[in-house]
Amino acid sequence: MRTTGLLGATSLAGCSGLFKTKVMPQAPPLVKNRPDAVYIPTHKEGMQMGGMAKSGRYRAAVFYSYPHRFWLMSGGTAQDEKKVSIKDDDDLHLMASVWDSKTKTVLPSGNVQIDLSKDDWSATRTMWPMLSQNMGFHFGDNMGLDGEGKYTAKVKVGGLNVRRTGALEGQFGKGATLSTSFTFDKDTLEKIPFTRLDNKKGQKGAVQQMQMDMPMSHVPKKADLPGEFVGANSSGDAKFLVTTDENSDLADNTYLLVSPRTPYRRYPIPMMSLSATLKRGGKTVFDDVLNATIDPDIGFHYGADVKSVQKGDTLTVKVDSPPTISRHEGYETAFLKMPKMQFSI
Template identity: 50%
Template sequence: MDRREFLAGAATGTLGTLAGCTNLLERQSTRAPPLVEDRPDAVYVPTHVEGMEMVGVKSSGRYSLALFYSFPHRFWLMDDDRTNKVEIGSEDSLHLMASVWDAETETAIPSSNASLTVEQDGGTVVRKRMWPMLSQNMGFHYGDNVALDGDGVYDATVAFGPVSVRRTGEFADAFEEQVSPSFRFEFRRDALEGQVSFEELPDRQGERDAVEPMSMDMAPTPQLPPAEEMPGTTLGTGTSGDARFVATLLDERPEGVDGDGPYLAVSPRTPYNRFPIPMMALSATLERDGETAFDGNLTSTLDPDLKYHYGAAVDGVEDGDRLTITVDSPPGVSRHEGYETTFLDMEPVEMDVTL
């Protein structure tokens, strides 16, 4: 969908195909049902699911970036090793979200900062950082609630990059520049109600499960491969803080990795939906016959085959080795409801290697 199509659809009220809800300002509480009592310290089904609308997609070089909007909603920021809830503000108009991926491999890029500027008639209405976030229906993205100056046409610019984490393989020399795509959209509060769905989940909320990711025609779902489809030789799997960890070994180090020997890659992901979990600090220890064969940090890395992971070159891995993965700091990524109580208290993950 291009911008002209978007504006035409919004102007005629035909862009949205999802059921409407009651007035946002008059019924603000319906956008934030009471949280589940006794929420588990694990991933759980939230109280509700919100739809979203795509403004458009722009590509530049290997970057592709999509901009979306939904109702303003509560979310949680990380404060050291705890979460801190951000409530819906009385002036908030939308929740704006951006997804970024590699245009050639459709690999999600959950590793760089994004900032947002919204203008109207040449004047700046919003200028802020977009929080890196995890949600159950969208996965990793960048987003925040924004307050607009009422109904009208706005221009949103998302500045993204360069990517700061290590890149390997064909990504080794990619994503070194910043891109700043702009999108024009029309905001009408009454139209928003007819464009974006809102569904409460009274029969499932609080269960240890997750809602299904949304399917988007113009943007890939940012899921990691199942354990059995990861490149290399799978060394083992484990769980910590309800996050799933997959450890794999590549005989050859990917381009961009210093050191000698094979490559140990650890892929943390959310349960149920296999979304990457970025912004954590990991280290690993390999023990063999009572001796330490490796003890070091695992570096945040973006690779076209392994996707987002943490890895290091090691001298070697043998059958019977004991691999311990330690979470030195929990993920600093912000969370939507259903993720705010988990990925916090994370014990070491131990695996007995069988080759």
């Protein structure tokens, strides 16, 4: 069911002249007393594909939806949280996704800048890395355009500074510029679904993932993680799965793998700092950071080379810095207060 709300005349006047006489969707007020967890938002939106581009093994898609509120997390805590509200001159929420053509791995790291141009108009925007319940990891921001018409989009992707392993090793250290184009018009924008979730909003849970004509960012299920399963725990409503692998190509000894993910949708959670302490009989045998890593089979995870892991060991995983990734509605109250977790080997 598609529903709409009314924007006031002041808001309409700033939208590049596109919607001065048209009723457009408006996000309902935020839920009061939102849980400190992932929750169902007040509404869900569809999206419109703009165009796709390629350069070497880089692939990128540019797509858009209605302008909407989101939250920046500069320090990863509630005190550092900043809500970005819709401005009068915002015409859309522009988004981009970047992936590897060979392994279809979404690259949830790096920097993305989009240069838009139409005739003698141009604008440049550095996109925020974001998590959305129905779109997963992507880069996005609200912005205004120069009316209807055909736009050229240059997607500038920075090289990755996160460890890459497997078929990604040695790839994506250098950035690239990918070019595409799309036509923007009000009729197409107004056909994007907009559904209020009045009967479910505020409840713990997440809306369904959108079906998209491009790879989505997921981490493996428990059964698909390599090595011996140690256990699962939760911190700040993020789920953490831990395994140890004595035969991993990613370590000289035993690979300690920590795979954080969002509940319900198994999206990776990048842009946080983790460390681990392994104790044996009261003696510390490992105490160090876990390295953020992208692997085509394991997905985005955090890991370390540990000399040995034995039955009876006690493992403590600590979130040294909560994720600073920006969030769409439904994620902004989760992954903030993240106490340490203990696992028994």
